[in-house]
Amino acid sequence: MTKTPLQFRHNGRDVAVFVDGGINLLVALRELIGDMTPKFGCGQGGCGACSVLIDGEVHLSCLTLAETVNGRSIETLDGLKDGPNLHPLQRAFMEQFAAQCGYCTPGMLMAAKALLDRNPSPTRAEVIEAISGNICRCTGYEPIINAVLTAATSGRARA
Amino acid sequence: MLELRKDIFADERDDNLKEIGKGTQRQDMLGHVTGTSTYFDDHKLQGMLHLKVLRSPHAHARLRRIDTMEAERSPGVRRIIRGADVPVNLNTLLSLINFGKDDEPSLAVDKVRYKGEPIVAIVADSPREAFEAMAKVRVDYEPLPAVFDVEDALKPGAPVVNDVYPKNTFVYHDVYDHQKLRFGDVERGFAEADHVLEQRYQMSPIEHAPTETNGSIAAPDTNGRYVVYTSTQALFFSLDTSAKILDVPSNTFHFIGGTVGGGFGGKVDTLTEPLAILGAMLTGRPVRYQLGREEEMQFGSPRGAERIYIKDGVMRDGRIVARKIRAYFDSGAYTRLSSYAVVKCVAHLPGPYTIPNVHGDVYCVFTNRTPATAMRGFGVTAMDFALECQMDKLAHLVGMDPMEFRILNAYRDGDMKAHRREAKNTALIECVQVAAEKAKWPLREEVKRMSSRKDGGGSRAAISPTPLEPAPQRAAVSQQRTSYDRAPPATIQQPSPPTPTPPAPPPPRPQAPSPSHGAARFSSVFGTRRR
Known part of the structure; x- marks a missing residue:
């Protein structure tokens, strides 16, 4: 099968891979780049565990054809912290106990980051809207919402 | 008493284990x-x-022929695994503690008994090539009549779901097609009651x-x-189950x-490990077997459905004097953990209430549905739903406040439970009082003063006379020995020693098993104490 060359930025680094036609971005990231932070939950856009940012916007990597991200910038949870320093969202998730099994957490954090990047002072309703595509089956939504609001507050305090 | 040399680690950890709050x-x-x-x-x-x-x-079909010729030649295919390739292609999860008979194949051979049952496994270089080969497998099915309703499954002439249990019920102690609870005389209780309420819950x-x-x-x-990386919730349970199915010593696996x-209970069934390991054994390569979301829904076990009938006799003053329960657990096509759910359910009857006459019959029924398994309080959760709905209806019937009605009937220390054990450390009254307070639900002063530690025992500690029922005929002992029981070969072949004639009620105890791992330690599963 012919493979397609593909180049994009992955958490600030240029990467180049050859992909089979038709594979999705989730598989490309996990199996070709080796970034295991986006998770497979359903493969049909239902759960949000595979959420990544493409040029700053949150997308479901399981429904994104890998070939469509050529030349674009992808952010995943793997790039969220700054060296050894946790991102305010990560610190807030820890402090607010906003993870139980942890499987939805990468997607939740990326959806929350997309929100705070475009809206540093969201309302509670805006936070709920921003994570509405991400399912937490341990049903820890309240701590997650509180964590995002806490991160927004601490982010503003630092700025 | 074991002496712990805590002084060695004294500067690393204190003994303050107060973590709450x-x-x-x-x-x-x-x-x-x-x-x-x-x-x-x-x-x-x-x-x-x-x-x-x-x-x-299909929900139920005979497999006339499975043709994998074309699939074998499909690009990227490394190995096709059929039922005959599985060393021990019949298992039941709780056989590890000698509970139940092996009834479920890893890959179906002669019949399929629910929609989603595995038939052929394909190991290929990529998921896509595996799916392409799968489309080339030809299976000749002969659809059979299926049964999806627990009570239909018990009617004469119903399709036999699982040939290991031809009456479509799990068999306890080689005799009983259900679990029983008998305490006092419910019929006399109903005759004396001011109101009788019978309801059906599904x-x-x-x-x-x-x-x-x-x-x-x-x-x-x-x-x-x-080496096996797995999502299991029950690591050693899955390890031992895999060892049994693949017929190798358990130290073959890491x-x-x-x-x-x-997980929530849905990852205790060892659904993927045996085939993944078998694939690795047959190909010499790492093999990944991950369920898709649709497979998770169709093949991964759910919490089993339950149908529950409750008939209660209640007095005008609010005392429940008789409770009769008949319930059916839908186990689906195979046992998995439903047999155990029924034991738990009967152990929970009649709920946390002191009732002098209790009668319970709970069945583990096979139907052509996806096999059920553990989930958060399984066996108790659905029964509690039914019991507490019933409590509200009874309170309404006698014109009482539902909170006060529960407090009136709650177990108190010293009461006799329907299982003939004294109630100790009870706290339902206090729980309801706190719940009422939090909900700003008004309780009368005298009810607020009630306590689990007061007014229990006495007449409430009595065991009402319980009518005897004829003991069922004991069939030949058939508790199987499996290859997993690595006892000396001679004892594997021989049936266990015959059982002494069981005393007419109380129900006969299961015979002492021939020595094997686990059975004595896990005796609570059998509902009786062994040794």
Whole structure:
């Protein structure tokens, strides 16, 4: 099968891979780049565990054809912290106990980051809207919402 | 008393274990928020193959022929696994504790008994090539009549779901087609009651829907063993089950797990490990077997549906004097853990209430539905739903406040439970009082003063005369020995010693098993104490 060359930025680094036609971005990231932070939950856009940012916007990597991200910038949870320093969202998730099994957490954090990047002072309703595509089956939504609001507050305090 | 040399670690840890209210951090939280927690699927192994399973589209069908010729030649296919390739292709999960008969194949051979049942496993270089080969497998099905309703399954002439249990019920102690509870005389209780209320309750199956689907990766290790990364909730249970199915000593495997992307009871069934390991054994390569979301829903067990009939006799003053329960657990096509759910359910009757006459019959029934399994309080949860709905209806019937009605009937210390054990450390009254307070629900002063520690025992500690029922005929002992019981060969072949004539009620106890692992330690599963 012919493979397609593909180049994009992955958490600030240029990467180049050859992909089979038709594979999705989730598989490309996990199996070709080796970034295991986006998770497979359903493969049909239902759960949000595979959420990544493409040029700053949150997308479901399981429904994104890998070939469509050529030349674009992808952010995943793997790039969220700054060296050894946790991102305010990560610190807030820890402090607010906003993870139980942890499987939805990468997607939740990326959806929350997309929100705070475009809206540093969201309302509670805006936070709920921003994570509405991400399912937490341990049903820890309240701590997650509180964590995002806490991160927004601490982010503003630092700025 | 074991002496612990705590002084060695005195500067590392104090003995203050008071953690409540302190907000102690989870040890895995940093991994979760940085995405470095390693789930089974986060292992990337050199040369890893992918296993996909062809599943039955029918709820009940005979398999006339399975033709894999064309699929074998499909590009990327490394191995096709059929039922005959599975060393011990019949298992039941609780056989590890000698409870129940092997009734479920890893890959169907002669029949399929529910929609989604595995038939053929395909190991290929990529998931896509496995799916392409799967489309080339030809299966000749002869559809058979199916039964989907628990009570229909018990009617004469109903299709036999699972040939191991021809009456469509799990068999307890080789005799009983259900679990019983008898305490006092419910018919006399109903005759004396001011009101009798009979209701029917029906639960649906409930899917755990973990965000991470069930799966595992098995790989040949460097020392002749196999390393298995798995999503299981029950690591050693899955390890032993795999050892039994693959007929190898359990030290053949090194299971690695513990980081589970949501389980809720749905990851105790060892759904993927045996085939993943078998694939690794047959190909010499790492093999990954991960359920898709649809497979998780169709093949991964749900919480079983239950149908519950409750008939209660209640006095005008609010005392419940008789409770009769008949319930059916829908086990689906195979046992998995439903037999145990029924034992738990009967142990929970009649709910946390002191009732002098209780009668319970609970059945574990086979139907052509997806086999059911554990889920958060299974066996008790649905029964509690029914019991508490019933309590509200009874309170309404006698014109009492539902909170006060519960307090009136609650167990108190010293009361006799229907299982003929004294109630101790009871606290339902206090729970209801606190719930009422939090909900700003008015209770009368005298009810607020009631306590679990007062007014129990006495006449409430009595065991009402219980009518005797004829003991059922004991069939030949058939509690199987499996190849997993690695006892000396002579004892494997011989049936266990005959049982002494059982005394007419109380119900006969199961015979003492021939020595084997586990059975004595896990006796609570059998509902009686052994040895």
